[in-house]
Amino acid sequence: MPAPPRRQGVFMARDSYISVKKSVSGFSFANLGLFTGFADGIYNAVYSLVILEIFKNSAVVGLYVALYSAFCMVVGLFANELLRQFSKARVFYFSMLALAVCYAMMSFSILPRTFIALDFATGVAITMVGVLIPLFMSDFAGRAGMARLNARYHLWLNIGALFAPMIAVAIANVFGNRAAFFASAVIYLAGWMFFKYFHIVQPDKRARAVDPRRTFRALWRNAAAFFGRPGMARAYAVNFGYYSLRAMRYLYVPIVVIENGFTKDALGWVLTLGIVPYLMLSEVMGRAVRRHGKKIWLVLGFGSFAALAAGATVLTGYPLLAVFVLWQISGALMEPVHDLLFFDGMKKTEQARFYGVFRTSVNLPNVVAPVLGAACIALFGATSAVWIVSAVVGVGSVLVLLGRR
Numbered sequence: 202m203p204a205p206p207r208r209q210g211v212f213m214a215r216d217s218y219i220s221v222k223k224s225v226s227g228f229s230f231a232n233l234g235l236f237t238g239f240a241d242g243i244y245n246a247v248y249s250l251v252i253l254e255i256f257k258n259s260a261v262v263g264l265y266v267a268l269y270s271a272f273c274m275v276v277g278l279f280a281n282e283l284l285r286q287f288s289k290a291r292v293f294y295f296s297m298l299a300l301a302v303c304y305a306m307m308s309f310s311i312l313p314r315t316f317i318a319l320d321f322a323t324g325v326a327i328t329m330v331g332v333l334i335p336l337f338m339s340d341f342a343g344r345a346g347m348a349r350l351n352a353r354y355h356l357w358l359n360i361g362a363l364f365a366p367m368i369a370v371a372i373a374n375v376f377g378n379r380a381a382f383f384a385s386a387v388i389y390l391a392g393w394m395f396f397k398y399f400h401i402v403q404p405d406k407r408a409r410a411v412d413p414r415r416t417f418r419a420l421w422r423n424a425a426a427f428f429g430r431p432g433m434a435r436a437y438a439v440n441f442g443y444y445s446l447r448a449m450r451y452l453y454v455p456i457v458v459i460e461n462g463f464t465k466d467a468l469g470w471v472l473t474l475g476i477v478p479y480l481m482l483s484e485v486m487g488r489a490v491r492r493h494g495k496k497i498w499l500v501l502g503f504g505s506f507a508a509l510a511a512g513a514t515v516l517t518g519y520p521l522l523a524v525f526v527l528w529q530i531s532g533a534l535m536e537p538v539h540d541l542l543f544f545d546g547m548k549k550t551e552q553a554r555f556y557g558v559f560r561t562s563v564n565l566p567n568v569v570a571p572v573l574g575a576a577c578i579a580l581f582g583a584t585s586a587v588w589i590v591s592a593v594v595g596v597g598s599v600l601v602l603l604g605r606r
Contacts, residue, residue, distance in 0.1 A: 218340075219402040227341040229399060230334055231354035236392030237330065238358030240385040242365025244304070245451045246472055247378040250459070254378065255313045259456050260578045263571035263587075266452055270567030272321055276328040277564055278420055280557035283329070288403035293333045297393040299326040301386045308383035316379075332560050339544065339552055347544045348490050352483055352537045359479035361388075366472030370465045427558040430551075435601060436542035437562045439499060442598030443539040445566035446506055446532070449591045452571055454525055457584050461517060471522055475529040482533040495538045495545075500602050502535035507595025513588040521585075570594070 252262045283292060303323045307316055338350045369381040428434050458468045490498065509528040516524060543559050544552065574587035 217404055219404055220400065221402075222398070222400040225341065225399045225401070227338045227343060227350045228353055230337040230341065231350045232357055233334055233392060233395065234354040234357030235361045236388055236395065237334070238361030239365055240300075240304075240361075240388035240392070242362035242472075242476075243369040243372075243381050243388070244385045246366040246369035246455065246469070247373050247381045249452050249455050250373075251316075251378045253456060255316070259453075259460075259584050260575040262456070263452065263575035263578070266448075267568045267571040267575075269320065269324060270448075270564050270571070273324045273328045274561045274564035274568060276325050277332065277557050277560040278424070280329065280332045280560065281423060281554060282420070284553065284557075288405065289333055289336060290401040290403045291405075292329055293337075293396065294393070296326040296329040296333070297389055297396060299323070300330070301390040301393060304382045304386035304389065308380050308386065310377070310379065328560070328564070331563060332556060335540070335544075336553055336556055339549060348537070348541060351541065352486060352490075355479065355536050356483035359476050359483060363473060363476040363480060366469045366476075370469035374465060423554065424558050427555045430547065430555070432542060432546040433555075433559070436540075436546060437559060438601045439542055439598060440540055440559070440562035441566050442503060442594050442601070443535055444563050445570045445594045446503075446510075446591055448567045448570045449574060449587060449594075450525075450528075450532075453574060453584060453587045458522070458525070460584055461521065463522070467522070471525050474526045478530040478533040479536060482530075483537065486534065486537045490538050490541070495541055496602055498534045498538055500599055502531045502533075503595045503598040503602070505534075506531035507592045507599070510588040510591035510595060514585055514592070517585075 249262055249266075252265055253259060256262055256265060300323055303319045303326070307319045307323075311319075334354070338354065339347060342350055368384060372381040372384060428437070454471070455468055458471060459465070486498065506528050509524050509531065513521060513524045513528075540559075543556075547555060570590055573590045577586040577589055578584055580586070
């Protein structure tokens, strides 16, 4: 069988590619969103319920997720150092495989401490996958541009996530909540095989001895240089706000739905219907951003989410479920644009260097938001009080966007 056609000697964004399958483009990496969205959608649908089974308290769930996210944030800070030692293709290859293996092991009825150890192991892999897909997209963007690729990536994310909650609930009802993780493992394995089809070959990097003190100094200097670049503090704050709202939704919506007396089937429908706005608006938003810019959609998204979150603090029953679906429209307005302040404002030659720092704006909200949520639960005595945090974050993000540069 003849070898697949390849592009030889491709050089992009400071990284060299010895050979790549000829058909590979930025859209090829955007299509990976189908696998990551599907797998993560199943995982997120039951994750907080599994953690609740272990700790028996919704406030403690928030603190655990905060600790886990702090760990992932540290991994993100070290991403640039890891990519100094190994090629992006090699790191991505092993990260996808690690997710498949660890999720498969987490699906069994194992001891809580074993589950937690595997959970932290997946934190390394999922962080590196999140770092690398946008960098690959940027490397191969060509004339398509990151706005268009982002729209395609999030479209596939949401197509994958559309069916995930119902599948997760169906598996959980029959085999238990943890069993749903096995489906995520199978999907990540399929994504790993899809990536292998690209036939990406990058030159190996010469491993260097690591001096911890020099490494930490380099991390500090890199972070300081990132925030010294014009517009990067605002880009970080906006991304932080977006992922804070996302963290609160993923962590507390399943718990609040169950605490309000609804079944897991009702939760599955809420999560599934919440994907519809993303599917309907994904491609539309890609064109709208090119026509009207980013700022207006971010302001509309954060502002409307804040208003709906304020309502969620007092609503119960079906009106509350309606809010959980409606505020996904707010999220859909922001999804394709929340990180473009980084990609549009940072030179392509510096993106790989600084993306690890910027990526901490994905993990840091998962530290801060759950801790604030846990504080609200302890103060007001009800899980629904966590939406106060979402409302404040939404208003704060609007003020950042409307403030002077």
